[in-house]
Amino acid sequence: MADPVDSGDELFESLRKIDLKKEEEKAKELARKEAEHNAKAQQRLAELIGTNSTLLVTISSIRLIGGAHTRRSFLDRLFNPLLSANRDRPYTLAEALNEVGSVATKLQRFDIFHPEVHTFIDRPSPTDPSSTVTDIDIFLQARERGRISLKTGTDLGNVEGSAYGNLTWRNIFGGAESLTLNASAGTRTRSAYQATFDAPVLSDPDTRATIDVLASSTLKPWASHEEVLKGAGAKFSWATKSGTRHQLGYTGVWRQITGLQSNASPTVRHDAGDTVKSSITHTWLADRRNHPFLPSRGYLVKTISELAGWGPLQGDVAFWKSEVETSGAVAIPIPGIKGDSGVSFTAGLRAGVLYPLAVGLGSETKHSRINDRFQLGGPTDVRGFKISGLGPRDGPDAVGGDIYAAGSANLLIPFPRVGKDMPLRLQLFANAGRLLALKDKKTSSESVYSTVAQLGDGIPSVAAGVGVVYAHPVARFELNFSLPLVMRRGEEGRKGLQFGVGINFL
Missing domain, CATH: 3.10.20.310 (membrane protein fhac)
Known part of the structure; x- marks a missing residue:
């Protein structure tokens, strides 16, 4: 026979559950009526x-x-x-x-x-x-957001793991100003600290002024050294009526190539030590894509130009550096499927040139340094190759180049039973690239012209593969199986799985 106390407890518990259920049903009914209203x-x-x-x-x-x-x-x-x-x-x-x-x-x-x-x-x-x-x-x-926010977490991508902390102070003076403090430590970026003050100009969200201070220490195992940076900069960005964006900035940074490995090449040892770079940079962007990480239509055109060490800029290095990036996407209709099928084809092209200048009047033009040159290869640009796996090498080290061109073609297909509305795609891709150092000529212009002509001499390094793409709101994730098809002597391919995380993929 059941204990009467236990039976009473069960009864009250059952009645309580019934009351809670009724209250829940009433709340749902009120919410439904409010939504209808x-x-x-x-x-x-x-x-x-x-x-x-x-x-x-x-x-x-x-x-x-x-x-x-x-x-x-x-x-x-x-x-x-x-x-x-x-x-x-x-x-x-x-x-x-x-x-x-x-x-x-x-x-x-x-x-x-x-x-x-x-x-x-x-x-x-x-x-x-x-x-x-x-x-x-x-x-x-409106409802104001919290003025101070703190975030901590971990990142994993591009063969690096890191932990980070981020502190943001919003609306400091009541005009949408913000101060952001970032700190991170990882397996490759040993430490990085940055403070950024950002403010809109004349209450315009498209016109902003930014001041930042940074310090970082990064291991570069592909070139047997560690790079230490300390500097500051200022930027001014604005948008035109057509929707294109501009950014003009100045950066002064002290750079140090240190922590050389025992097998570091003569090129790396020659460039080791301290330099000061003083440069102005202009960035122009026209982005007409319907999605930043998983576009199915539209195009992007971007140029970056940097002038360092020329005239009043001073510094220990002088050059003109320019890059251009273009990409486009088109939706592919599938018979029997109305509207957007979710299948798209994207193609991209990047190219850049570094033109050495004389540091001072009357001085000779010097070769570019390893920390100013382009690097090519890796999961976010030319897939199927190791990071900095393309281009000139000196022994075990990838020493970078002064002129490059790279392109890719990607076919993106929705996963079966997942649907086109999910940010998940199967990817078939082929990409190619070539990175060259300037040839020794009487003048820098002759060297640039002859090296550019060499880009079209022969087949570039090529890789193809298949993979999975996930477009997260803050970054694009890729897991690809790659197969290098064409490689030059000394270059380092990556056959097999390759994982990449970034906001700017080729």
């Missing part, structure tokens, strides 16, 4: 706007609710251009809502508010009842 309200609002889209309105005020730490002068630069007092004609209701929506989008892009920014419209008491123009007040409701 919101959907109907949105539908009524859309119908109301549709029938009154040509109604003439003036915006008398715009206010932000929830911006306690955002200063008024910062918001005035956003809001004042929309006020009808600063315009020579009234809006239509559709125009007013479109302009307010643009401002709400800008607020989201400053990264100081949560993504949801709600818009409310109020009509104050009319001062002129006979007027055919409606006066409205705009209220934007």
Whole structure:
């Protein structure tokens, strides 16, 4: 016979579960009714706007609710251009809502508010009842993000594992300024520290000024040394009306090639020691792809130009360095599948040249140094080769080159039973590349011309393979099985599995 106390406990526990279940059902029903109410309200609002889209309105005020730490002068630069007092004609209701929506989008892009920014419209008491123009007040409701955030974690990719810490202080002075402190330590990047202060200019999320300070120590086993960097820089970036982006920056950095291995080549030993690089850099970007890591249509064009040690820049090294990158993607229709099939073809091309300059007036032009030259090969550019596996070598060391060209072709196919909406693809690829050092000529221009001509002399190094691609929101992951098909003497291929993580793949 059951203990009456135990039976009573079981009864009360059963009743409690029944009550909880009823409360859960009530909560679900309330949530469903609220969702239906919101959907109907949105539908009524859309119908109301549709029938009154040509109604003439003036915006008398715009206010932000929830911006306690955002200063008024910062918001005035956003809001004042929309006020009808600063315009020579009234809006239509559709125009007013479109302009307010643009401002709400800008607020989201400053990264100081949560993504949801709600818009409310109020009509104050009319001062002129006979007027055919409606006066409205705009209220934007937002919720500020936490001003300080701390992240720690680990990274694994490109044959390196690391641990990192990141501290961000947002909206420091109430104008979307931010200070970011990064620290990391890993198997290849032994230590890296960086402090970056970033601020929008004139309340424009597309125009920004940045100042950064960095210190790092990185092992470079492919060239038998360790590189230590300490420096600072300043950047100014902006966007044009066509959507292209520019960045102009200055960097001053002290570099040290140290920690040479016992078998380091004469080239590495010759370049060991300290140098100071003082350079200005310009980056131009036009990105028309529909996805940064898994595009199915669109194109990208990017150029990077750097001038170091010339004229007033000073420093121990002088050169002109330029790179260009292009890529395009097209969707491939499949018979029997309506709309986007998820199958796409992408192709990319990169090329670069380093042109040595004289450090001072009257001095001779010197050969480039190993820490300024291009490196080619690895899971994020020419797959099927080891990191820096292509190009000139001196004994066991990859010493880099002054001119290169590389290209790839990729066919991306959705996995069966996974679907095209998942960021997971099967990849078939073929890529090729060639990296050369400048030939010794009477002048640097003759050397560049003859070396560029040599790029087309013979077949480049080629590899092909199959792999899996996963497009995470912050990076692209690839696991490929690669097979080198063409290699030159001394180059290092990578037959078998190769794992890569990055934001910029060839």
